[in-house]
Amino acid sequence: MRDPEVQTSAQTCCLCGDPYAGHGNNPEPLSEAGRCCDDCNSLRVVPARMNIIYKRIDDLVEEYGPPSEEDIFTRLQEEKQSDKQVKYV
Ligand SMILES: [Zn+2]
Numbered sequence: 001m002r003d004p005e006v007q008t009s010a011q012t013c014c015l016c017g018d019p020y021a022g023h024g025n026n027p028e029p030l031s032e033a034g035r036c037c038d039d040c041n042s043l044r045v046v047p048a049r050m051n052i053i054y055k056r057i058d059d060l061v062e063e064y065g066p067p068s069e070e071d072i073f074t075r076l077q078e079e080k081q082s083d084k085q086v087k088y089v
Pocket of ligand 1: 038040
């Protein structure tokens, strides 16, 4: 979501310190303040968020064990029958 308050003139990336133009990007979880450039967003922020998701999956598998093929098949069948679309957001 774009913040209309954010200036479009050159800003300084909170992660690498380079100037960037435009609205910048939310740097969480790497920083809780400031905005970051597109390069840092693509190369650092997005991978950091993916790592959080992978870690969560690893924790779930460790706690509950991996899902069986039957679990996955049953879930897919249920989703198909309910016309529910799986959303990867
Ligand atoms: Zn940067």
